[in-house]
Amino acid sequence: MLFDNYQPAEAFDEAFKKSGEFRAHYQAVVERLGDVTPEEFQSIQRTLSLSFLKQGVTFTVYNDDEGTERIFPFDPVPRVIPGDEWALLEKGLIQRIEALNLFLKDIYSDQKVIKDKIIPKETVYTAAHYRDELRGVKVPNDSYVQICGTDLIRDEKNGYLVLEDNCRCPSGVSYLLENRAAMKKVYPSLFQEMGVRPVDVYSDWLLEVLEGLSQPDNHEPVCVLLTPGVYNSAYFEHSFLASRMGIQIVEGRDLVVQNEVVYMKTTRGLERVDVIYRRIDDDFLDPEVFRKDSLLGVPGLMRAYRAGNVALANTVGTGVADDKVVYKYVPDFIKYYLDEEPILPNVETYLASEEKEMSHIMENLDQLVVKAANESGGYGMLVGPKSTKKEIEDFRGKIKESPRNYVAQPMISLSTHPTFCDDQISPRHIDLRPYILAGEETRVVPGGLTRVALNEGSIVVNSSQGGGSKDTWVLY
Amino acid sequence: MLSRVAESLMWLSRYVERAKSLARIVEVADQLALDYSHPKLCSADLFWKPILRSYGYGEEDIEQLESKEDFHRFLLVDGENAGSVFRALTFARENARGAREQLSSELWEVLNELYLWCKDQSNSSATLNPAVYGARVRQGCLQLRGLIEEMMPREEAWCFLRLGTMLERADQTSRLLDLKTFMPGKDDDEGHAFEPYVWLCIMRGCGAGSQRGFGNVEADWPRLNQTLVYNPVFPPSIRYCVREVNNVLHELSGSALGVFNNEGERNCGRFLAELDLGAFSGEIEGDLHEFLDGVQQSLIAINEGVHQAYSYPADPVVEDDEPEEEEEPEPVVATQTQSQS
Numbered sequence: 142m143l144f145d146n147y148q149p150a151e152a153f154d155e156a157f158k159k160s161g162e163f164r165a166h167y168q169a170v171v172e173r174l175g176d177v178t179p180e181e182f183q184s185i186q187r188t189l190s191l192s193f194l195k196q197g198v199t200f201t202v203y204n205d206d207e208g209t210e211r212i213f214p215f216d217p218v219p220r221v222i223p224g225d226e227w228a229l230l231e232k233g234l235i236q237r238i239e240a241l242n243l244f245l246k247d248i249y250s251d252q253k254v255i256k257d258k259i260i261p262k263e264t265v266y267t268a269a270h271y272r273d274e275l276r277g278v279k280v281p282n283d284s285y286v287q288i289c290g291t292d293l294i295r296d297e298k299n300g301y302l303v304l305e306d307n308c309r310c311p312s313g314v315s316y317l318l319e320n321r322a323a324m325k326k327v328y329p330s331l332f333q334e335m336g337v338r339p340v341d342v343y344s345d346w347l348l349e350v351l352e353g354l355s356q357p358d359n360h361e362p363v364c365v366l367l368t369p370g371v372y373n374s375a376y377f378e379h380s381f382l383a384s385r386m387g388i389q390i391v392e393g394r395d396l397v398v399q400n401e402v403v404y405m406k407t408t409r410g411l412e413r414v415d416v417i418y419r420r421i422d423d424d425f426l427d428p429e430v431f432r433k434d435s436l437l438g439v440p441g442l443m444r445a446y447r448a449g450n451v452a453l454a455n456t457v458g459t460g461v462a463d464d465k466v467v468y469k470y471v472p473d474f475i476k477y478y479l480d481e482e483p484i485l486p487n488v489e490t491y492l493a494s495e496e497k498e499m500s501h502i503m504e505n506l507d508q509l510v511v512k513a514a515n516e517s518g519g520y521g522m523l524v525g526p527k528s529t530k531k532e533i534e535d536f537r538g539k540i541k542e543s544p545r546n547y548v549a550q551p552m553i554s555l556s557t558h559p560t561f562c563d564d565q566i567s568p569r570h571i572d573l574r575p576y577i578l579a580g581e582e583t584r585v586v587p588g589g590l591t592r593v594a595l596n597e598g599s600i601v602v603n604s605s606q607g608g609g610s611k612d613t614w615v616l617y
Numbered sequence: 618m619l620s621r622v623a624e625s626l627m628w629l630s631r632y633v634e635r636a637k638s639l640a641r642i643v644e645v646a647d648q649l650a651l652d653y654s655h656p657k658l659c660s661a662d663l664f665w666k667p668i669l670r671s672y673g674y675g676e677e678d679i680e681q682l683e684s685k686e687d688f689h690r691f692l693l694v695d696g697e698n699a700g701s702v703f704r705a706l707t708f709a710r711e712n713a714r715g716a717r718e719q720l721s722s723e724l725w726e727v728l729n730e731l732y733l734w735c736k737d738q739s740n741s742s743a744t745l746n747p748a749v750y751g752a753r754v755r756q757g758c759l760q761l762r763g764l765i766e767e768m769m770p771r772e773e774a775w776c777f778l779r780l781g782t783m784l785e786r787a788d789q790t791s792r793l794l795d796l797k798t799f800m801p802g803k804d805d806d807e808g809h810a811f812e813p814y815v816w817l818c819i820m821r822g823c824g825a826g827s828q829r830g831f832g833n834v835e836a837d838w839p840r841l842n843q844t845l846v847y848n849p850v851f852p853p854s855i856r857y858c859v860r861e862v863n864n865v866l867h868e869l870s871g872s873a874l875g876v877f878n879n880e881g882e883r884n885c886g887r888f889l890a891e892l893d894l895g896a897f898s899g900e901i902e903g904d905l906h907e908f909l910d911g912v913q914q915s916l917i918a919i920n921e922g923v924h925q926a927y928s929y930p931a932d933p934v935v936e937d938d939e940p941e942e943e944e945e946p947e948p949v950v951a952t953q954t955q956s957q958s
Binding site for chain 2: 194195196197370371376381383384389390391392394395397405406407408523533
């Protein structure tokens with residue numbers, strides 16, 4: 142019996158209580174999977190890995206001569222979220238993205254939030270992804286972020302917490318969809334028995350959101366997905382989403398701007414493009430405006446955009462909301478714009494740029510997690526309790542040098558989940574990335590990408606750093 | 618369809634056809650070499666060097682190779698040789714990635730699996746058996762063709778795939794016919810005894826090994842021309858391929874046969890007319906090698922015409938920029954010309 146020897150770790154365990162009993166919503170999973178032998182489990186895992194490899198559900202590892210394609214390791218023990226718990230998460234996520242959209246609209250127009258002293262002007266203006274040149278540019282439906290992936294974690298004391306917002310080009314949704322397809326083949330009976338909500342609607346919703354950004358007079362809006370190209374680490378996801386939605390996947394060199402209108406180059410000549418779901422960062426979008434050396438972008442795109450002839454999802458400049466210093470103010474935005482209490486709290490955050498907080502950080506470096514304000518993917522991070530003296534001192538220097546670029550948080554013990562590792566089921570730390578789509582209506586796909594730190598004790602779940610994924614089952 | 622995607626589709630099927638053809642000739646030559654021993658020449662001189670010459674490799678490449686295992690590895694699995702079967706499949710896969718939303722997931726998976734298998738072979742140090750390798754590659758390539766023929770609507774994507782296959786097949790047939798130029802022939806002392814092997818190598822290499830009455834191994838050169846150059850209904854024949862290209866081009870442009878819309882169609886029409894007229898006598902006038910060179914040039918001209926007709930001409934001309942002669946944009950990863958001297 143696979144679960145018989147399961148020892149929940151110190152942290153909050155999603156499936157088991159401290160007493161060793163499973164939580165009610167895990168009953169079916171524990172009972173069914175408990176009967177599976179380790180050999181069968183290994184064979185399931187092998188089959189799944191092989192099928193991902195064959196389908197090319199891979200990401201590319203950079204810094205590797207061969208540009209090796211790897212699969213994102215997949216753990217076949219599903220995470221289960223009960224319906225009522227999900228309802229709360231959903232409300233909290235929708236509240237948060239509404240506030241973020243109002244914040245973005247505000248700072249790219251009147252900046253009342255600065256005038257009312259909710260957030261310091263310098264904080265906004267020094268955010269790496271703030272784009273002052275876009276102030277005053279009207280965007281369709283006043284909507285800045287249409288596609289968002291918010292990272293949540295959970296601990297014993299506080300329940301779910303928001304770790305970070307991803308308002309630029311959040312990735313990973315293809316894993317959510319592919320993981321589900323794989324799980325349905327492996328455990329068909331469990332889905333019926335437990336009542337798992339389907340996630341397949343994602344691509345329909347996404348297309349609806351994209352089409353909602355443009356109302357051309359005499360034709361259906363033409364939407365395309367703009368990718369950096371086949372060598373990008375998320376290219377599989379780009380082509381997967383484009384083909385699910387039935388839209389063209391284009392590279393920068395497939396597009397051309399004439400008279401401030403964007404066209405794609407087709408075998409029948411030029412065809413007008415109305416909406417671009419771009420999976421290229423702001424910096425590379427348009428060499429006329431941003432990085433001059435970008436070969437990925439489309440010269441003139443921003444002119445077309447300012448003229449209102451093309452919509453971009455997400456809008457340019459949304460990265461300011463991903464800044465980890467700005468993050469600290471999001472609960473205040475929720476109160477300020479919506480006059481509501483935040484449903485999903487932030488992780489307590491100290492800013493190195495604030496004198497008092499700086500001294501707290503300096504005194505407790507060995508207890509804190511320090512993050513660079515504009516890095517993602519688990520890079521530029523110090524996990525105090527797990528670092529050597531030298532690493533801590535190195536970071537101390539970096540923080541002093543540019544306080545604006547660092548924040549610190551107490552070390553949160555991420556919740557754990559039963560995970561199949563080395564022939565047995567053991568607890569491993571996890572997080573959760575749900576995907577939010579904000580169109581006429583804001584919706585959260587009932588599911589998400591559960592990332593799991595496969596190395597024992599590790600709390601870094603990023604795919605680039607030894608992370609894997611699980612399917613996330615939201616119940617009716 | 619995006620011009621880039623159309624181009625990728627064409628190159629995808631070109632590379633698949635190339636991989637299939639190359640795997641087959643290595644397999645065929647290897648089997649024939651087992652049957653024939655020459656008093657003076659070794660199998661490298663009889664088979665492998667002529668094959669490399671016919672594919673346009675330079676003498677410096679050829680000199681590096683000694684044993685027949687060297688030749689096998691070089692042609693089948695060598696990751697450094699842009700003309701190897703493995704590299705052809707790598708290019709095919711890269712092009713497929715760039716056009717993936719036009720292809721069924723099944724098709725992609727078959728190609729990807731074949732690629733992964735060949736990659737394993739490339740990384741392995743075990744001795745290659747061309748018969749096993751060839752069988753796997755041909756099976757995979759034929760499965761791909763089957764999926765394309767069975768599952769794809771006869772629309773643009775199919776047309777570009779078809780175009781690539783037929784252009785490449787004609788090119789491959791011409792290269793194999795050229796073995797007659799490069800393999801030891803009549804002038805050689807032992808040439809007469811070897812002649813049937815040349816003939817067999819070409820016929821089997823082109824997949825014409827199961828033609829009726831093939832039990833006869835006497836070299837029958839007129840039949841070779843009739844089968845592989847002028848035959849109107851046999852798929853490996855050059856005339857057949859060019860006529861298919863012609864049909865597909867007119868399907869793409871929607872114009873009637875005999876009406877020419879672009880350089881691709883004009884070049885193809887001209888070449889097809891030459892072949893149709895030549896078929897009357899069924900003979901090749903003049904030197905075979907020159908004739909085949911002409912075939913390859915005509916195919917390149919068609920390819921260039923197609924590229925011009927279906928890609929967006931040039932980037933908009935910016936004022937005070939003098940118009941530059943734009944290099945033709947390369948397809949994803951692919952080199953347009955084969956490793957030709």
